[in-house]
Amino acid sequence: MKRSVRQDLNLERENDVGVFMFRKRVAGDVCARRNSDSSDMRRVLFTDPKAQQLLSSVVHVAQVQLVMGSTASTSTSASRSEHQSSSxxxxxxxxxxxGRRPQRGDLIEIFRGSYRHWAVYVGDGSVVHLVVPSFNSIAVITQRGVVREENLRAVVGNDQWQINNSLDSTHNPRPADVIVTEARSWVGREITYHSIRRNCEHFATERRYGVSASQ
Known part of the structure; x- marks a missing residue:
């Protein structure tokens, strides 16, 4: 018995709907199985002692690797920074x-025409010295001076200068750390300046030897 064209179309439509419903049911079963598997896995991780121990070990290894990587990076950066700073x-x-480079604690003698200026080298290209703001002649006797820490090049300018620790032959120099620490402790302080009894040389030698002296 022959089917009409309309009957054939209806049959195909019913078949398509059946296939769609079958696929939907299969997909639902798969999702449900996956959710069930995930729940089972979470249940095992939170209840099984061996699983918890394994998970803890994995987390610990990851943390150690992270810390070691961070430490190595910090160490490399610090080493690079220190090398650049040193250079x-x-x-x-x-x-x-x-042609000599000063060392921490050395006394610096600067030749400025009619007089000599003195400073204490404290490292990193800097000196600590007693400065008289209005000083322009040896005729100045007494006034107030200020202790400053400044760049050696800036203090020297175009004048000749030398490292002068010649009093080491008659006085025992103190350790460099002591000299530098004490010199810097005076920075910013205003003290009396006297061209004969309390000048920049006396200030410098007192930092190096513990007693003021003049050559």
Whole structure:
């Protein structure tokens, strides 16, 4: 018995609907199984002691790797920074008229025409010295001075200078750390300046030897 065209179309439509419903049911079963598997896995992780121990070990290893990576990165950066700082510090330290570079605690003698100025080298290209703002002649006897820490190049300017620790032959120099620490402790303080009894040389030698002296 032959089916009409309309009957064939209806049959195809019913078949399509049946296939769609079958696929939908299969997909639903798969999702339900996946959700069930996930719940079972979470239940095992939170209740099984061996699983918890394994999970803890994995987390610990990950944390150690993270810390080691961070530490190595920090160490590398610090080493690079220290090397750059060291190189920069050496380049910033000038040499005296004899070609010598000063060391921390050295006394610096600067030749300024009719008088000599003195300072204490404290490292990194800097000196601590007693400055009299209005000083322009040896005729100045007594006034107030200020202790400053400044760049050695800026203090020297175009004048000749040298490292002068000649009093080491008659006085025992103190350790460099002591000299530098004490010199810097005076920075910013205003003290009496006397061209004969309490000048910049007396200030410098007292930091190096613990007693003021003049050559």
């Amino acid at each position: 920069r510090s050496v380049d910033e330290v000038p040499t005296d008229m004899s």
